Every structure is written in C-alpha cells, then in structure tokens.
Amino acid sequence: GIQVEQSPPDLILQEGANSTLRCNFSDSVNNLQWFHQNPWGQLINLFYIPSGTKQNGRLSATTVATERYSLLYISSSQTTDSGVYFCAVPTTDSWGKLQFGAGTQVVVTP
C-alpha cells in the first residue's frame, strides 16, 4: 500500500518562529489532507490540497503531486499551534480510506 512519511517527527518552536513540515508519499494521489490534533485530542481538518498552494491565516500548504510531497508552513507560531500535525492520502484501493502519516509533534513555547 501507499506509504506516508512525515518529517521532522518532533519540533520545538519559540513563539513567533516560522516552520515547515513535510509529507512525502510513495504513490500518485488525487488528494491530500492536513490535520491538526490539538492537545485535547480533537482532530481538525486544516487543508484539503491535492495540488497547488492554499493559505488559511498563518498556515499555508503546498502540494507538488508530481514530486509526491506536500509542505505545511506555520508562520509567526503561537502556543495554540501546539499539537500533532498529520498528513493523510487516499489508499490506492479507493473508497476514500485515508492512510495517515505518523505525524509531527509541535510544541510552541512562550
């Protein structure tokens, strides 16, 4: 099945810093989603981004489908950005099933 790798596994940021999270996937996909899991466990969908670039406030994402990777940018980080960021892509056998990466744990310190 499709493999999804995220890097780095852990990231510690000082408030106000910028960062880039990466998601590599092993096969062609027609969609990719980024999620944020907050410290209370809630999963929030950040972006649905099969290709191109999208922005939502201080967060933006870029997917280069031909090169099989996606990047999530966090600018001017805040303590509320802490949590785990997951990327997920559809499994190759369709039906909308998602294959998740292992996540990047982000801690933003004041």
Next chain:
Amino acid sequence: NAGVTQTPKFRILKIGQSMTLQCAQDMNHNYMYWYRQDPGMGLKLIYYSVGAGITDKGEVPNGYNVSRSTTEDFPLRLELAAPSQTSVYFCASSYTHNSDTQYFGPGTRLTVL
C-alpha cells in the same frame, strides 16, 4: 449542524466485556469510517461504510464489528474486549470518496483493564 458526534467520551472496560461505540453525523454523508489511534501513532482504519447497508473491513478489523442501518449512524461493536484494544477511537464521514474532506468526531478514549 452538529457534525460528527461520538458517545461515550471515555470508557473503562474489563477484559472480556463488550460495548458499542456510537457515531452519528447530520451532514447527509454517504461515507463513514472508524479509526483507532494508539499512543504516539497515526490513525489506522478499522471499518468503513459507503452507504446504508454496506460496510467493509479496513486495516485492523479483528475484534470489531459494525453495522450501517441508516445514513446517519455507524456504531462500532467491541466483542470480548482485550487490553490491545485500549486506544482512542475516531469516527469520520465524508460526502464522497477521494475528492472530499473527511470530518472527524471528538473521539472515544477506551481503556481495557
């Protein structure tokens, strides 16, 4: 819209007990999914459904059963609970497959002792 709702939020079971995790969505989504998340890991798919009356196994279905009698509800049944089923369970839904966002419920934290 309430979105995707799950009950209970927390549960402790003894080994061998059974229980049903409830999931409901009010967005008229056809596709529904059950995932489990073990500590420090990503999510793994347990079962999914593409519409009322249609379900299929995901990556880790052993020890679980599902049913989908209505579009709104997708309960997950645990029979003979085992410590290996200690996890956080998430239900999700989407309107279509592959080209649509999945929306997640708040999760159920289950501990089996």
